[in-house]
Amino acid sequence: MKIFKFGGASIKDAEGVKNITHILQSEGIENTTVVISAMGKNTNAFEEVIDAYYNKTDKLSEKLGIVEDFHKNLMKGLFDEKDTIYKEIDILLGELSWFLARNTSQRFNYVYDQIICFGELLSTKIVSAYLTKIGIENNWFDVRNYIKTDSNYRDAKVDWDLTQDIISNKLDASKLNITQGFIAANDTENTTTLGREGSDYTASIFAYCLDAENVTIWKDVPGVLNADPRVFEQTTLLEQISYEEAIEMAFYGASVIHPKTLQPLERKGIPLLVRSFINSKETGTNVTKGIRLVPFIPCFIVKKNQILVSISALDFSFMVENNISYIFQKLHEYQLKVNLIQNSALSFSVCIDNKFDNFDAFYNELKKEFKIEVQKEVDLYTVRHFDNKAIASIEVKGKSLLTQVNKETIQIVLGTN
Template identity: 80%
Template sequence: MRIFKFGGASVKDANEIKNVANVLQSEGTEETLVVISAMGKMTNAFEDVINAYYNKSDQLSPKLTFIEEYHKNIMGELFDKNDSVYKEVEILLGELGWFLARNSSQRYNYVYDQIICFGELLSTRIVSAYLSKIGIENNWFDVRNYVKTDSNYRDAKVNWELTQDIITNKLDRQKLNITQGFIAANDTENTTTLGREGSDYTAGIFAYCLDAESVTIWKDVEGVLNADPRVFSDTTLLEQISYEEAIEMAFYGASVIHPKTLQPLERKEIPLYVRSFINSKEAGTRVSKGIRLVPFIPCFIVKKDQVLISISALDFSFMVENNISYIFQKLHDYQLKVNLIQNSAISFSVCIDNKFNKFDAFFEDLKTQFKIDFQKGVDLYTIRHFNDQTITSITEKGKALLTQINKETAQIVLKAN
């Protein structure tokens, strides 16, 4: 089997959905499983709904209306008004309304997962219906009946044994299958999610469980570039990346490949292709066992809006194992992802993601035990296979607050000018 994954940009409007159909017709549809994300920026739109609902804002109704109209405008360009897909979408929107009316839980992460899933459910219903309309037979299924996880809402861990068993015994491999990325379910059938950008991971899960011949992630770029073209004007296509190198890049925050996607593929040596849905005839990038990097050039990874924290003991004692292990436990408890570590005798510095907005609570918890200095809104630049020229090119962008260099990688925390 082949696994294809189409992200939000590839299904953001009617023309792009038609293009997905063209890609499938060109590539062939037999023994293919297609994982699809929410349309366009709909994940952000659903997050707005979640926040309005959770905070009891009067903006909830208009934000729901925006989502409904967005999808129905796309449907209006693809279907006749009496097409059965309208009923399917109405049922999904009704389920969303039922949850908003009946939910009594105050747990934000739980509420988040029960609402956010409708982005993927809506997009896949619409794409599946359009493919059927133009004669591409396909089987739509709810991924929550196949991928099973624990109950760690918003960052659930896969129950591999159960997921493998279900996929092996339930999935019809001969058909073109259409399903959702990012979402799953726990043992009580509540929706869970695999972390932001988790649709790539969903593709990796199915590839592993099905012993797929390949995974292809269809993007609006030509493949994996050596730098983000939104940040750097001069970029180069990487034609080949080894699993090891790709995992390193993902660890440091390269956005084209989700960090968790690569491990299951590497275990079974399943190649991953990153190709352009705009120029689908191009080969793109291959991630597989073999040559580390082709061409072998410096690669730049940027993580914006980080928090740089410097922690020291109030009595100026050494920052040693017991202090550091305690701080790491707190970072874990508050879901603060560490992207850089540096320590000296009396201070310990970390650069973190604050994606769950829990840094302030972390600070309040630790400030009576440690002296904590921090700076929000900094950027973390990582350069793989750096040279002196590349380091200079980054430090010219602002004030370097912290620099760390090892054999293969340079990391610079920068406050922009």
């Protein structure tokens, strides 16, 4: 039993769809469940639809047209005009229009999940239909009928017992199955999502519930690299990573592996393979039990557009447990992801990710009781297994605002020079 996950970059055009069918034919199509993301940059495109709809701008029709045109133009390279897939896509787009017309909820996160899911539904319908067209039998299914969560929209928590029961009893794992990543449903059948880049996590959930032999994440890079090639000129392929090391890297923000993906795999000892859909014959990276890192070299992780916040008491008293506990409570309430913590007697500093745009509300509440200094648009560099050369290569990139070092990891917050 194998689980494959293909991201948006792998199906950004008709040639990409054809390429993944070649990969499936080469790797074997029996006993395989394939998890697929939205095509190309369509998650971003649907976020623009959401923004236009929620904020009642006059660009909603334009944004919807961009989404429809993208998919139908891509389909021209795969299908004949009379193929039934065009009707299926029109039905899905009609369901989206129905929601936009009938929805009365003002909850942004709820609205977000009900709209964003159409990216995955459209992509999987197209891939499944193309496989059928070229003679590859497959079973398309709606993942929302299998993965069940709570109602924490945009970052839902999986109900593992119910999900395990449904997948074990309903899914015929002997077939080639095609389904969606990132999305799920709650107990009222409303769509939920597992967090941005959650398609990797979806693959992990199916692997855990089906006791899969392995999970393969297909990327546009050779595997897991020791640095982001968009930021660093020289990178090295990591051939082997232990679960422990991969979880550490994911915790600090390594973008190739989703932070929640690894824990279910580690619990059952299921290997995670990260391979290139461009050069599919290459072995890529193997994440499993064993040696921590091969080769053992510094690994660089970058998180851009962070906010560095320094908090101190108005009366210059010590920042002690009750103050810090209150601050963490507010960080949690406003869904601000903390990526670095440093405290002294009089101040408490955090480097945070403002992905839900709640920072201003957090700031306005805390400034009533604390003195707060804020530096926006800073970059957080994390280096695992650092050496002096690695540190020097970071420090030349900007003005160091804060540095934190432990035995194996250094974190440096950089502002502009």
